[in-house]
Amino acid sequence: MSKTHERAAPVNGVPPQMQVAGPVTPPRVSARRRRPGVIALSLALIAAGGAGVAVLLLQVGHRTEVVTVVRDVQVGQVLTEQDLGEASVALDPAVKAVGADDLKSVVGKRAAVELKPGSLLAPSQVTKDSLVKPGEQLVPIGLKPEQVPATDLVPGQKVKLVHVPAQGIAASDAESDTPPETIAGRVVKASKAAPGTGVVVVDVATTTADGPTAAAWVSAGMLRLVLDAPDGS
The missing domain is CATH 3.90.1210.10 (Antifreeze-like/N-acetylneuraminic acid synthase C-terminal domain)
Known part of the structure; x- marks a missing residue:
């Protein structure tokens, strides 16, 4: 008994061999889940950056x-x-x-x-106060480059004016054993080194009684300036 082959019936009049397969639906890809902690950190960073910019703008704007x-x-x-x-x-x-x-x-x-x-x-x-107080005199003292302290001389700095033998005059044995005479003073102003000579002029305030003595030492070239300790001791 012969077997008969069943043929597919035409669809809308189109033979089976002429039929085209329909579009293939792509597989669904599940969305990646975001961790809440990462999202919170991102939001915090954005907020902090915005706050920093706001503070900067306020500072720049406030004059x-x-x-x-x-x-x-x-x-x-x-x-x-x-x-x-x-x-x-x-x-x-x-x-x-x-x-x-x-x-x-x-x-x-x-x-x-x-x-x-x-x-x-x-x-x-x-x-509001005068830099030279009542009962004081101002004595200008010229210092050669080798006599100028390495420490900056500033107004208010306490100093001592020291009496020394003049150049070329040796002190006697008795004088060498005696501490040199000194005068207390206070710097009022110090100039910049003069071009060429390097001399620095320092205005020193002393008492009215000591002013003439200090001026005589300066004139005779018998004075040296020494810085006191910060506490004046």
Whole structure:
């Protein structure tokens, strides 16, 4: 008994051999799960960065009106309005400067230190007191390069003026056993080294009684300047 082959029936009149397979559905890929800890850390970093930028913008935007120095002012010189100006700056809290509102209050005071143009004026740089006090005299002392201390001479530095034998004159045996005569003093101002000679002139305040003696020692070339310890001892 012969076997008969069953043929597939045409679909919509199209023979089976002419039929085209339909599109293949791609396999589904499960989404990668994100860990909550990573997400929280990312959000925290973004928030911190935004806060830092905000603080920086606030600091840059916050400016303070302060008093500035517009020309050279020597130690002890009385300040005038022409010596000072105003500026708006982003001021660090650690920096102390005279506010523009207080400009009038510093006019008429004396410079306690040398002031340079372009610098901010600090409260400690001015004083209402004279650098030479009542009962004192100012003695200018010229120091040769080898006599100038390596330590900077600053206003207020306590010193001793020492009487020494003049050059070329030897001290006697009796004088050599005697401690040299000294005069206490205080630096009011020290100049810069003079071009060519290197001489530094130091203004020293002494008592009215000692001023003439110190001036005589200077004139005779018989004086040396010695720095005292910071506590004056």
